[in-house]
Amino acid sequence: MARAARIALIVFTALASVGFVALAVWQVQRLGWKQDLIARVEQRLTAEPVAPPAGDVGKADEYRRLRLQGRFEPGEVLVQANTELGGGYWVLAPLRLVDGRAVLVNRGFVPPAQRAPESRAAPAGPVELVGLLRLTEPLGGPLRANDPAAGRWFSRDVAGIAAQLRVPGPVAPFFVDESADPTQPQRSPRPGLTVVRFANNHAVYAATWAALAAMAAAAAGWLWREERRRPGTLT
Known part of the structure; x- marks a missing residue:
């Protein structure tokens, strides 16, 4: 492999490591957002029922x-x-x-x-x-x-x-x-089947990106050391 190609590979793996770190940080931020969302929705689900709102509604009103x-x-x-x-x-x-x-x-x-x-x-x-x-x-x-x-x-x-x-x-x-009324017998149509479940895999994603960042950094370090060992190349 030509020296220019080897240097390009080192740079690529180093940049890949930085990119994977950024993705891991983003997933950690997403994890915080998702945990906050779940907490807010759970609070709404246990709150006392209120009158229907007037006007437009948004994500803050759902559930x-x-x-x-x-x-x-x-x-x-x-x-x-x-x-x-x-x-x-x-x-x-x-x-x-x-x-x-x-x-x-x-x-x-x-x-x-x-x-x-x-x-x-x-x-x-x-x-x-x-x-x-x-x-x-x-x-x-x-x-x-x-x-x-x-x-x-x-x-x-x-x-x-x-x-x-x-x-x-x-x-x-x-x-x-x-919602289903627990004091009433079961009827048709069957109410109370709303699924309130949010996928929360951000911790796994963050760990995956962090592992890839570590692997890419290790590969970049190994390539750099190998390049320095070549006679007449990097010093």
């Missing part, structure tokens, strides 16, 4: 426990779902709040055998329920775009579903996953 009072309006949309109970559908229906706004409520999960509407009529009259605030999902999924005309929904797109159901008046820009 906040809400208490809703109102009446279910006619109509519902089935959104394809995969849960711990298997494949099936989420049942989303509009709830008219006492203040006049409408909120889409995910009443829970039904298997394909219970797709028929008569198997899950929404309660008549005033209702009160507790649920988790969820952000709208307008983009569908990879290769799984919502098709309202065909009645195929893969994501819980609040604006799209409200338009499909022709919900009149103001509609909240979020939906609510209804």
Whole structure:
């Protein structure tokens, strides 16, 4: 190998080590952010339910426990779902709040055998329920775009579903996953199946990048020593 190529290899491995160190530091920062996120979400999940917010919502509001009072309006949309109970559908229906706004409520999960509407009529009259605030999902999924005309929904797109159901008046820009009431018998749709789980592998990633940084640094050091041993080269 020519001397210029050997020097280039030394420089490359040294720079690779620096890059791996930067990636390890970034993953450590991500670990802190993820731990803070998990702590904040867990705090929301155990807090007392509050009234639904007015206006726009963001990430800081997701998974906040809400208490809703109102009446279910006619109509519902089935959104394809995969849960711990298997494949099936989420049942989303509009709830008219006492203040006049409408909120889409995910009443829970039904298997394909219970797709028929008569198997899950929404309660008549005033209702009160507790649920988790969820952000709208307008983009569908990879290769799984919502098709309202065909009645195929893969994501819980609040604006799209409200338009499909022709919900009149103001509609909240979020939906609510209804929570299970432990004092009531199990029903269909099955509420309370929201999965609140965040992948937190940043410590493993940081350790991996740090190990690669050490290996690259060791390789650069070895190459440098070997180059210095060559007669008439580096001194």
